[in-house]
Amino acid sequence: MEHSGLIMKFAWLIPAIPLMSFILVGLVLRPLSKRIAGLAATAAIFICAALAYLLAWQYFSCAAHEYAAVVPVTFEWLRYQAGLSVQMGVLVDPISVLLMVVVTTVSALVHLYSIGYMHEDEGYGRFFTYLNLFTFSMLGLVAAVNIVQMYVFWELVGVSSFLLIGFYYKKHSAVSASNKAFIVTRFADLGFLTGILILGYYGFKFFADTSAGQTGPFDFAYLNSAAFTTKIASMPSGIFDFSILTLSMVLVFMGAAGKSAMFPLHIWLPDAMEGPTPVSALIHAATMVVAGVYLVARLFPAFAASGSALMMVAYVGAFTSLFAAIIGITQDDIKRVLAFSTLSQIGYMMLALGVATPAHPLGYTASMFHLFTHAFFKALLFLAAGAVIHAVSTNNIWEMGGLRKKMPITHITFLIAALAIAGIYPFAGFFSKDEILASALGNGHTLIFAVTLTVAALTAVYMFRIYFVAFTGEPRTHHALHAHEAPKIMLIPLIVLAILSAIAGFVPMGSFVHIGTAPHGGINHAIAIAASAAAVLGIAAAWFFYAGQTARAASAAKAFGIIYLAAKQKFYIDEIYIFITKSILFRFVASPIAWFDRHIVDGGVNLSGFLTRMTGQRLRYTQTGQVQTYGFWFAGGLLLVMLIIWAAIGVKS
Amino acid sequence: MIEFLSSLTPGPHHWLVLSSILFSIGLYGVLSRSNAVGVLMSVEIMLNSAAMNFVIFNKYISPGAVDGQIMAIFAIAVAAAEAVVGMAIFVAIYRRCWSIDVSTMDLMKD
Numbered sequence: 219m220e221h222s223g224l225i226m227k228f229a230w231l232i233p234a235i236p237l238m239s240f241i242l243v244g245l246v247l248r249p250l251s252k253r254i255a256g257l258a259a260t261a262a263i264f265i266c267a268a269l270a271y272l273l274a275w276q277y278f279s280c281a282a283h284e285y286a287a288v289v290p291v292t293f294e295w296l297r298y299q300a301g302l303s304v305q306m307g308v309l310v311d312p313i314s315v316l317l318m319v320v321v322t323t324v325s326a327l328v329h330l331y332s333i334g335y336m337h338e339d340e341g342y343g344r345f346f347t348y349l350n351l352f353t354f355s356m357l358g359l360v361a362a363v364n365i366v367q368m369y370v371f372w373e374l375v376g377v378s379s380f381l382l383i384g385f386y387y388k389k390h391s392a393v394s395a396s397n398k399a400f401i402v403t404r405f406a407d408l409g410f411l412t413g414i415l416i417l418g419y420y421g422f423k424f425f426a427d428t429s430a431g432q433t434g435p436f437d438f439a440y441l442n443s444a445a446f447t448t449k450i451a452s453m454p455s456g457i458f459d460f461s462i463l464t465l466s467m468v469l470v471f472m473g474a475a476g477k478s479a480m481f482p483l484h485i486w487l488p489d490a491m492e493g494p495t496p497v498s499a500l501i502h503a504a505t506m507v508v509a510g511v512y513l514v515a516r517l518f519p520a521f522a523a524s525g526s527a528l529m530m531v532a533y534v535g536a537f538t539s540l541f542a543a544i545i546g547i548t549q550d551d552i553k554r555v556l557a558f559s560t561l562s563q564i565g566y567m568m569l570a571l572g573v574a575t576p577a578h579p580l581g582y583t584a585s586m587f588h589l590f591t592h593a594f595f596k597a598l599l600f601l602a603a604g605a606v607i608h609a610v611s612t613n614n615i616w617e618m619g620g621l622r623k624k625m626p627i628t629h630i631t632f633l634i635a636a637l638a639i640a641g642i643y644p645f646a647g648f649f650s651k652d653e654i655l656a657s658a659l660g661n662g663h664t665l666i667f668a669v670t671l672t673v674a675a676l677t678a679v680y681m682f683r684i685y686f687v688a689f690t691g692e693p694r695t696h697h698a699l700h701a702h703e704a705p706k707i708m709l710i711p712l713i714v715l716a717i718l719s720a721i722a723g724f725v726p727m728g729s730f731v732h733i734g735t736a737p738h739g740g741i742n743h744a745i746a747i748a749a750s751a752a753a754v755l756g757i758a759a760a761w762f763f764y765a766g767q768t769a770r771a772a773s774a775a776k777a778f779g780i781i782y783l784a785a786k787q788k789f790y791i792d793e794i795y796i797f798i799t800k801s802i803l804f805r806f807v808a809s810p811i812a813w814f815d816r817h818i819v820d821g822g823v824n825l826s827g828f829l830t831r832m833t834g835q836r837l838r839y840t841q842t843g844q845v846q847t848y849g850f851w852f853a854g855g856l857l858l859v860m861l862i863i864w865a866a867i868g869v870k871s
Numbered sequence: 872m873i874e875f876l877s878s879l880t881p882g883p884h885h886w887l888v889l890s891s892i893l894f895s896i897g898l899y900g901v902l903s904r905s906n907a908v909g910v911l912m913s914v915e916i917m918l919n920s921a922a923m924n925f926v927i928f929n930k931y932i933s934p935g936a937v938d939g940q941i942m943a944i945f946a947i948a949v950a951a952a953e954a955v956v957g958m959a960i961f962v963a964i965y966r967r968c969w970s971i972d973v974s975t976m977d978l979m980k981d
Contacts, residue, residue: 844976849902850902853902
């Protein structure tokens, strides 16, 4: 199989175009004209998307069905010594091509949407600059050939996410949300980095024996190779019963969990909704937050070689999906509901990866499939929510209502996305969710299957709760009454995404993206019926409680009592964090260290300064300014030197 | 008596001691005189003691040559020129401060 096509050689342009556009727009165009800056940034991403489609078409259209990983472009970035070098390059394999298509598509549509959405914002040019930076970083992450390159871009997406969450930097809540996101993900990345270092250490140690033509010990191909994983799987790490492999995979997963906002590192994502809505759609729904899933998928053979690490992925994913779905039902801020929904759906992707095994890898395909479909319908949900927020100037769903007639196109697209996420045939979510459920049941994880099915019902509830409250019934406020449809430039992305959300499920993902043997395509009918029943039940429940009136919802909330209150307060996770950090860490660790720093370390520095100054004060009096004093010291010194020489040498003869 | 005295020919040590005494007197003067002219005179004494060393060593180490004497004359000429410059500076200082007391000159302190 030969990938000698022209587009393959120019695959590096896919991440490079947004970089060039970022520099051009940020430094040259932005000060000139914000209108041109926005258009140029958008055009660059559209070119990028076109290249990604060409690449995908060429890659997947080759005759063989085993799609090998190809590295068309690479250069040496760091070289420490022979056998320990780090490359930068572009890796083309099924999942990276898939992610490139998703990222460029959603990014291009979000750019287009932002031209309308950010129209009146004074930071218009800055916004597009950041968006381009983000797109570049994300594409670099996706195309990473080794784990160090991935880490570099991993941090870059973190920075762009930070910049965009804190985009309204005059708003205090946005600034603290951006800090929170950055600190939490940085904390998680500490684990990731430690994992990389452990892998690199042992990778280098065994590189000569176990490598098979890889360029360095950080290459994914090497880290995933059976020769390497079996070698370190048999070495004890000394921490619990973990082998070196399990330990490093758990640490790497910590980074993935931070970026993908898995419990208990999920706390930053709901707050990240302080950023502009297009940012939430692009970064905090469709692309960056699935980077963790992508990382686990990238290292899937290594995770699979350590069974316990993969089990942890499965249970963390399953717990997060259930946990976030429960909170999602109780929130009133439309973007926060969507944020918790994102958490829940990423939990799905994680658990699908977790239940997959090298022998039955359906979950791997299912996870990537769900990532693919979720990107479209979740971006659509956010963009539609953005259009609504744009129209009614509030995030609270109880201040909306009756928007179905005021905003018909937004309404239809939102409905399609809601049906897709709920998993109603024939919308996209149905197919990917079915595959996840089938993979969980197929590999004998009954508990996870039950959780997944429950979450499917809860997803339908919280999504149609928003739908019924915001779009049906009577307008509840003055703003909702006078809402009007969004401008055309915002509607086009909505329509495109709605079409994608409707048809993306028909992509035969199994034949494109799989690990090991290609799974059988098609729908498992028993599971499909169960999942659809759960979704319909959820929609019915949402209709029963929220359509038209709220008395039933209020009484239901009262019936659940304390559970409802706890869920409304997000199970007090934020408060627990604050308690742990403020009352324990700050008081017992940080404050003593700060005291030590201020008094002992700074005190030592101040003391040396004080001593020097005092000595200077005293010595000042020797400086009389009179030549005779200096002469005296000179003569005395000379005499002293002569005496020393005399004493040292002595008098000859 | 005369013969005894004439037999006491001074050797190099005597001359060098004389030169050292002159140098020390000059150094003492430089460090202790408060009148600038006095300081200058003391410097001249020190210079002369150094010039004297040239002559002494010339006489006792290479009596045939005159290098030391030439150097001594050279030093005297330089000292004369230097004295002129020094006096000129004192005149300038006197015009400015109405005093040539070196103990009041402490501009270097600032």
